[in-house]
Amino acid sequence: MASIAANTTPYSGLPPINVQLFEAKARKGLSFADIGKAINRDEVWVAAAFYAQAKFSQEEIVKVGQVLEIDPVAISSVLGDHWWPDRGLVEMPPRDPVLYRLYEGIMVYGQPIKAVIHEKFGDGIMSMINCNVHVEKKPDPAGDRVVLTFDGKFLPYSQW
């Protein structure tokens, strides 16, 4: 229907092998953190790999297959050596409120963040390639808080 942008499960639209990963995770009742422990990775990075936004090494594929009881060959035949991520999954501007609030954060606080980066580091950027992302839960009697951290390398602009 024209007025409706169809949506369904949180991972529909992904390739079948990724859907299988999500379904096995749900069936086994595992969290991303649980899976992360098996391959020594942060939960956000694991979720990124499930969403095809990061690339498992061959060794990680084997371990993830074991944890989820999926044949690693099936995983690596799609997500193995000859595959590379096509990053940039979220349609912009996001319509989902969870995603939109992050987007709004850039519109409102982007210039202040840029100004403080320049004050503290000079002319350059925070890398989003060499960048770790964490989501923590901070208990608070007035309501628990989400602490979202981007920890990225500063890259100064080259001159030539």
Next chain:
Amino acid sequence: MASIAANTTPYSGLPPINVQLFEAKARKGLSFADIGKAINRDEVWVAAAFYAQAKFSQEEIVKVGQVLEIDPVAISSVLGDHWWPDRGLVEMPPRDPVLYRLYEGIMVYGQPIKAVIHEKFGDGIMSMINCNVHVEKKPDPAGDRVVLTFDGKFLPYSQW
């Protein structure tokens, strides 16, 4: 010129009183952190207020005026009680690389972040209204790192 999106100083386009704040800050060689100390606020929040993305209290206006040697009446006649912020300063998608990297962070890591928030908190969002934003410099021999933190209250969806 049609091919050029004109740009100039980092604060052109803001109302004159905000430009004055920026110019006085430059003239006095103060950082946002310096000004933040005078009013007991974080440097990112101060930068947000300079960019008209947050609202000084009357008391803060007086102190900022003192620090920058600007008549507080001039500030409060524009940014005082009858003024409220029109938030959302950054044109989207951002073209500046510093801002764009944040935008890219949402496109690439937004779904993983959303998934982990749901896993840890349930059905709801991280507030961008009740949210503190920090920029820290983390020294690193392989290149210093920018640590950007959003610390926002979790808001569960109401049912009725």
Next chain:
Amino acid sequence: MASIAANTTPYSGLPPINVQLFEAKARKGLSFADIGKAINRDEVWVAAAFYAQAKFSQEEIVKVGQVLEIDPVAISSVLGDHWWPDRGLVEMPPRDPVLYRLYEGIMVYGQPIKAVIHEKFGDGIMSMINCNVHVEKKPDPAGDRVVLTFDGKFLPYSQW
């Protein structure tokens, strides 16, 4: 056909389990209010859940299944614990006149609403997360009236 944005039933485009909910409701001739009574929820909230814009609890899934004679397991295997809504169903700007009038209401009355909120509450927003929505029919000899109410918590902007 290129000139046509295909549309069909009012719920096509939704996941199969949601389509089943709509079809069972039609078959049984129930209104959203009828279903709402069974789970003690407002009709608009029930409709939101049918459109996958709100999340039934496990208990609600059981009751809805009973009312509509659908196996609750079938519902919860899709919409259960591991599912979360992907909110934001309406394509914007809306083309359907019912939806467009709401959109027009924001374009015309949005600034006045914002101004009065600031006058009455200060610097902050009306939450759309902690917000109840109602649609009432008000009989009127000059033509019945639709009374649409958004009842949302005021959230003041944090300072830090």
Next chain:
Amino acid sequence: MASIAANTTPYSGLPPINVQLFEAKARKGLSFADIGKAINRDEVWVAAAFYAQAKFSQEEIVKVGQVLEIDPVAISSVLGDHWWPDRGLVEMPPRDPVLYRLYEGIMVYGQPIKAVIHEKFGDGIMSMINCNVHVEKKPDPAGDRVVLTFDGKFLPYSQW
């Protein structure tokens, strides 16, 4: 500057006579409700007229002029008989969070609202021309609430 969408006072961009209305209101410390009492209109409607989204009658212009101590001739020479509103003030999608939440409300709850209107009224729309809009403050110990109401005539679709 290219990255900045310039903004300033909450009414900049309006015609000079409207700016004068806002400035006189601020100078006199009046609320929209105060001005509404003088012309027997709701505060939201008054704010709409200040934003050039509604049209004062000649009689109302005289009274508003008296309350704000502005020469009514100056007002009516611009906003008088030969003027009509050019409605639709808000740029869409809105970037300001107060306005955006209303927009999000349509994306998330628009289809449920439409479905309930059809259930209760049949094939037609809620008029946004014959529609009254109210903003009320509802005290609540858990945090005060904004109650926003659209009260619009139902218009059935004609057949011919």
Next chain:
Amino acid sequence: MASIAANTTPYSGLPPINVQLFEAKARKGLSFADIGKAINRDEVWVAAAFYAQAKFSQEEIVKVGQVLEIDPVAISSVLGDHWWPDRGLVEMPPRDPVLYRLYEGIMVYGQPIKAVIHEKFGDGIMSMINCNVHVEKKPDPAGDRVVLTFDGKFLPYSQW
């Protein structure tokens, strides 16, 4: 192919039951006017209903089914009581020249039309809900003319 916006029959993209209506009409060699006579409706309205932009009553479904030799139950199971139109079929801006000329008419003559409506009726609009649309052929030796008429109720803006 990326460069091509695929198109096919004039009604592809519509729900199957609507396609059936079009095909039966073609098979029987009937015009919209012919079908309109059977249900006492104008040809444009009938075409609108075929395109799912208007809603047949139950009685009209029966008669249309008879004229086209389609089982009315098949029609009403989709387009019956629990169905309502999702209006707004044409993608904008239209690319087809017939549709584009109408669009151009608004861009060129929209302001003059608005100005004359205000002069003749005051502050309000021509309803597109209570509006009849007609297409007539006016023979002319210099080339026949299309006479397209919108006959809509004037709705004055409410004040409150």
Next chain:
Amino acid sequence: MASIAANTTPYSGLPPINVQLFEAKARKGLSFADIGKAINRDEVWVAAAFYAQAKFSQEEIVKVGQVLEIDPVAISSVLGDHWWPDRGLVEMPPRDPVLYRLYEGIMVYGQPIKAVIHEKFGDGIMSMINCNVHVEKKPDPAGDRVVLTFDGKFLPYSQW
């Protein structure tokens, strides 16, 4: 202000000579129909010329100058022989409700109109170049009606 699309009088944004035409018309209290009588043109066409969407002949410029007491030389130095219209005044999609309803009319009734034109005329279009536009007021006890007519030449597609 970023959230506001500034608007002012109904003819601001036009070249100075057109603004003069509008102001003189207002000062003299004339309708477009009054001016149309002086040059034997329909009121909609006159409004189009005032909005720089149609071109006065030299003779018409003289008469309009006389009626409005503006020096015809001033008019023809801008709108004379070396000037031609840059048509297409309305920003699309229109935000003003009067203009939007016309736009909605195309989205909802465009395909039916196209279908009936093809049925009655064959493969071709209604010209918007050789097209007359009229706005009439039709009194009606249930509320007066606006009758808007486009009377355009049918142009068959050439083959070669």
Next chain:
Amino acid sequence: MASIAANTTPYSGLPPINVQLFEAKARKGLSFADIGKAINRDEVWVAAAFYAQAKFSQEEIVKVGQVLEIDPVAISSVLGDHWWPDRGLVEMPPRDPVLYRLYEGIMVYGQPIKAVIHEKFGDGIMSMINCNVHVEKKPDPAGDRVVLTFDGKFLPYSQW
């Protein structure tokens, strides 16, 4: 894949009957000019009809069917009397370089072309309905040249 706008054969996306026409043409090794000879039409017009941008007469369908050895009934059951073109096949702006250069031609030379048309013809347009289009090959030692001609009727603006 999100980054890829899938493309395939030069006529994929068209209705099956058109694909058949293209495939038969390829199989028989005929050019558009060859087919044009059989129905006495220019090669560009034939290509337009193959792309569903022009309408064959019944007689032409028969001849094209003979030339391509396709049953004319199969063609006319889709593209016959009850079908009409949905014109406007190219997505804009075009991404293919052949198509883009034409688009660029309008951006660069559109105003000069308009200016010269006004100088030579007065206030009006070149019709794209009554317009013949030709592509010729002009041998040139410095590199052969494409000569693309639009030969369209001038339509003066009506006044009323």
Next chain:
Amino acid sequence: MASIAANTTPYSGLPPINVQLFEAKARKGLSFADIGKAINRDEVWVAAAFYAQAKFSQEEIVKVGQVLEIDPVAISSVLGDHWWPDRGLVEMPPRDPVLYRLYEGIMVYGQPIKAVIHEKFGDGIMSMINCNVHVEKKPDPAGDRVVLTFDGKFLPYSQW
């Protein structure tokens, strides 16, 4: 006014020196062809240079200055050696009907033109850099015709 895309003379928006060229041309009553004769260039090319879409040589500047009685130094101080065109003057999609018809020509006939170019020339494009553009008036008793020609070098795709 928000609903109006302001327009004025056919050359407003250009740099002052170009406006001077247009005004001098109007004052002297010269056509583009007249000026073209003085510098041995086609009228369309001259118009392109007037619109800052082509670059006069120093010698041409002198002759144009003589013909229009403008000091060549004034012209060459802006449009001389250190200036180069910023091509691409027309906003797309064009709203003016003269320009739009050309745009429509690409949407409708672009694929057929591409197909015939490939048939006649192979894999490559028609250059819009090495391309001459002409506008001719072809008298016709059924209405004069505009003959618009693009004569561009064929460029085959390189392989490497």
Next chain:
Amino acid sequence: MASIAANTTPYSGLPPINVQLFEAKARKGLSFADIGKAINRDEVWVAAAFYAQAKFSQEEIVKVGQVLEIDPVAISSVLGDHWWPDRGLVEMPPRDPVLYRLYEGIMVYGQPIKAVIHEKFGDGIMSMINCNVHVEKKPDPAGDRVVLTFDGKFLPYSQW
């Protein structure tokens, strides 16, 4: 799911024969450079042909078929004489970071590049039709470098 732009293997979305080429290449563990050696072409050109952005000659098809053990007839039945590329594969703006950085390079360095081209060559462009593209790996102790080269013919603007 609405929030997700589905992506999968790096070549999904391409026609089946191209997918076969990619899969055979992966199966055989060949690089684009390996395949390029067989047909005496650069690796980037080979990759372009795999992505349907360049056209193999019949001779090249035969050799590629041999190297990949695919029947050349299967390749040439789709990509042979009657096929031509529909170029322009990447959706813009690109969301993938690898592609986006190139895009950013134009936004930041496009004007400087244009200025230096004009300084060195005069009024004209670098052809993207007669242009060779290379990607080299330059070892560097501070981190290896990508050297991306566009080597295109300069085309001066024609005058006529």
Next chain:
Amino acid sequence: MASIAANTTPYSGLPPINVQLFEAKARKGLSFADIGKAINRDEVWVAAAFYAQAKFSQEEIVKVGQVLEIDPVAISSVLGDHWWPDRGLVEMPPRDPVLYRLYEGIMVYGQPIKAVIHEKFGDGIMSMINCNVHVEKKPDPAGDRVVLTFDGKFLPYSQW
């Protein structure tokens, strides 16, 4: 004028101090390479700094001021320590043909470039921050060639 995107000198739209740099350069007849020699920088980098897309050091400002005979204090009061670039000057998609060809290069060759980078370097990107850009003129009897090189550091994706 609505149809025209005004353009003027190649550096209009930049801040006054940048315009001064361009004008002094023109007055002195210097190339970007000439200025680059004075500060030991490549001509493309110098042009980038002139376009406010790179940041001069204080020392460079002094030397540039000497070469162009502009007071360095005037330069550094705007472009000095408290200023940082707002990068991203080109409006996208570019309309100027020189810039567009680069854009087209990404649409056509972006995926092949990405594929070869992955083959040669693994999962990561070519930095546009640590990237040098060069424009060389390569004489060629068949027409001189532009050789445009991006030499950027490869950044592998971090895992965490």
